[in-house]
Amino acid sequence: RGYSDSAWWLRVSLPNRGDTPLERLLSIDYPVLGDVRVYVLADGQLRTSYQMGHDYPYSHRPMDHRFFVVPVEWAPNETLDVYIRVHTDSSVQVPVTLWDRETFRSHDISANILQGIYFGAFLVIGVYNL
Numbered sequence: 001r002g003y004s005d006s007a008w009w010l011r012v013s014l015p016n017r018g019d020t021p022l023e024r025l026l027s028i029d030y031p032v033l034g035d036v037r038v039y040v041l042a043d044g045q046l047r048t049s050y051q052m053g054h055d056y057p058y059s060h061r062p063m064d065h066r067f068f069v070v071p072v073e074w075a076p077n078e079t080l081d082v083y084i085r086v087h088t089d090s091s092v093q094v095p096v097t098l099w100d101r102e103t104f105r106s107h108d109i110s111a112n113i114l115q116g117i118y119f120g121a122f123l124v125i126g127v128y129n130l
Contacts, residue, residue, distance in 0.1 A: 007035075007087040010094060014072070015079040025099045026082065028068040034088035036068050041081045053088070065108075072098070 016022045028036060034055040040047045050070050052060045063069040074080045086094050099107070 003090075004092050007085055008092055008094065010084040010086075010096065012082045012084070012096070012098075013079060014074065014082060014098070016074050016076055019076050021073065021075050023101065024072045025063075025101060025104045026070050026072050027065075027097045027099060027104065028084070028086075029095045029097065030093045031066055031068070032088070032090045033068070033086055033092075033094075034090065035086070037085040038068075038070050039083040039085075040070075040072060041083070042074065042078060047080070069104075 014024075026038065031054070033053050035053040036051075038050040040049070050060075050062055052062075052068050061068065062071065072080065072082065084094065084096065086092060
């Protein structure tokens with residue numbers, strides 16, 4: 001955490017020890033990051049990469065979401081290495097979460113409802129004070 005002119009790298013190893021393929025969503029919940037790059041490698045080979053951030057058009061995001069969310073899929077008994085590179089002019093925070101789709105959707109709906117209640121209460125207070 002803090003301010004830095006450097007690019008920061010994070011590495012996460014994701015093993016699938018089960019007998020079925022996995023699909024997850026990797027979320028970076030800090031939307032003011034300027035340049036976020038995600039590289040997904042399997043057996044040392046680049047499988048996919050993403051480049052997003054508030055320095056890029058919103059259309060660069062693989063998913064339409066206020067945070068940086070990328071899909072990750074891997075086969076049974078496969079280990080993925082995910083590298084995340086972050087460079088920004090704002091404070092450096094990289095809260096990374098790996099979600100299954102249904103839990104992500106449920107959490108996102110709950111967060112949106114709470115934000116709606118919060119801002120709705122301010123609107124009611126503002127109108128009441130007119």
